Amino acid sequence: MIELRQLTKHYGVTLAVDDLTFTVTPGHVTGFLGPNGSGKSTAMRLILGLDAPDSGEALVNGRPYTSLSLPMRQVGALLDANAVHGGRSAYHHLLCLARTNDLGPRRVTEVLEQVGLAGAARRRVRGFSLGMKQRLGIAAALLGDPGVLMFDEPVNGLDPGGVRWIRDLMRTLAAEGRTILLSSHLMSEMALTADRIVIVGRGRLIADTTVDALTASHPTLEDAYMALTASSAQFEASP
Numbered sequence: 001m002i003e004l005r006q007l008t009k010h011y012g013v014t015l016a017v018d019d020l021t022f023t024v025t026p027g028h029v030t031g032f033l034g035p036n037g038s039g040k041s042t043a044m045r046l047i048l049g050l051d052a053p054d055s056g057e058a059l060v061n062g063r064p065y066t067s068l069s070l071p072m073r074q075v076g077a078l079l080d081a082n083a084v085h086g087g088r089s090a091y092h093h094l095l096c097l098a099r100t101n102d103l104g105p106r107r108v109t110e111v112l113e114q115v116g117l118a119g120a121a122r123r124r125v126r127g128f129s130l131g132m133k134q135r136l137g138i139a140a141a142l143l144g145d146p147g148v149l150m151f152d153e154p155v156n157g158l159d160p161g162g163v164r165w166i167r168d169l170m171r172t173l174a175a176e177g178r179t180i181l182l183s184s185h186l187m188s189e190m191a192l193t194a195d196r197i198v199i200v201g202r203g204r205l206i207a208d209t210t211v212d213a214l215t216a217s218h219p220t221l222e223d224a225y226m227a228l229t230a231s232s233a234q235f236e237a238s239p
């Protein structure tokens, strides 16, 4: 379970997250949507204790991330697939992470197989394609077998087979009773993957509902999203 309670964060004069309150519950894929710059990545960083809020709180399983012991066993995240040490092999990158949370090499081998990177385990990460780095980031998120998982644009860079793999993985993880928060701008993919949807605009909550409710009132999820965020987009090209 992830809980945001009146979470607020400024960067200088920019209000990135504005009094945001919502709960992400287990057993669902919750899509996290919003225009560019609407505060999704900031909210995820606040949940992971990578940034401190000005006010409010973000809780994972009822506690702030920074108070969790062995946090990778409770929450895993893919925020930026490029944030890896290029000189290490995939195996060693994961082994270094694993050791920080009392996990052993057997678990590293398991997650490499789970994401389809077993054959590239000993290759240096700097030679990986973006899609391979996405898979490596997902392997890192899965290392501690956590009940809570967050993915920021995980399908970015994946080929159609990879996109389908992510969709099936998200749904399987949710069916296992995990809490899944998934951000993506690909509405058609989100409609196939998520069952719940949280939409933010300019840092504020716009909707906290289900895909079924949105598609009952609009022809598609994309139409619902466009209608709900019409006044929230900050960056629009002129026609």
Ligand SMILES: Nc1ncnc2c1ncn2[C@@H]1O[C@H](COP(=O)(O)OP(=O)(O)OP(=O)(O)O)[C@@H](O)[C@H]1O
Binding pocket: 011, 014, 015, 016, 034, 035, 036, 037, 038, 039, 040, 041, 042, 043
């Ligand atoms: N470290 C930072 N320093 C200054 N401003 C920041 C920082 N991180 C985010 N912001 C600003 O906060 C706002 C929210 O950004 P954020 O990256 O959270 O949005 P987002 O919804 O994830 O966007 P996108 O969909 O484009 O990834 C933006 O105005 C952004 O410029």
